[in-house]
Amino acid sequence: MILYRLIMIITSISTLISLFSLMVSILTLLLLYHFLNKMKEEYKIFNDITKEYIIKNKIQSDINSLNLTDRVETPIENPKTQNELNKTQIEILKIASSVPISARDVMQKFNITREHASRMLSHLNKEGYLKKINESKPYKYIIDDKGRQYLSDIY
Numbered sequence: 001m002i003l004y005r006l007i008m009i010i011t012s013i014s015t016l017i018s019l020f021s022l023m024v025s026i027l028t029l030l031l032l033y034h035f036l037n038k039m040k041e042e043y044k045i046f047n048d049i050t051k052e053y054i055i056k057n058k059i060q061s062d063i064n065s066l067n068l069t070d071r072v073e074t075p076i077e078n079p080k081t082q083n084e085l086n087k088t089q090i091e092i093l094k095i096a097s098s099v100p101i102s103a104r105d106v107m108q109k110f111n112i113t114r115e116h117a118s119r120m121l122s123h124l125n126k127e128g129y130l131k132k133i134n135e136s137k138p139y140k141y142i143i144d145d146k147g148r149q150y151l152s153d154i155y
Contacts, residue, residue: 063108066099085150089124093147096130100140 085093088110095101095109106117121141124130129147133140143151 059104063105066095066101066105084127085124085129089120089129090151090154092120092124093129093143093151096141097143097148097151100133100136100142102138102140104138 091110092101092106095105101121103114103117103121106112106121107114110117121130121139124147125132125141127146128144129150130141131144133142
């Protein structure tokens, strides 16, 4: 009888130890799962930040290569020749005569909203002064024959 009780106690203790071990294993797996999800989240944030940094540097590099800030604005001598285009539009034509220009470039150069810059470029394109390069996104514009003629007429 004592031997039977002793075996029962040992079996019970062994079962409790096994259950405890199982619970520790489950908790460990849960912690590991939580940790991996947290790392995945942090990696995604890091990846997004890295992409944003690369894109910002690329945009800044493109803007710097356009060298828009170093352009000198030429005063218009004869106000009668600017009936069609205003001073800003003429400056846009001058820039577009040497490099393709986007709404972002115009926005930054003239300190206007992107929407306003887009409308100006679209208007100049519609009137035939600029030609839209459809292969690029964001759209870029280059001077067209009518724009070249307009600039040569006023200068």
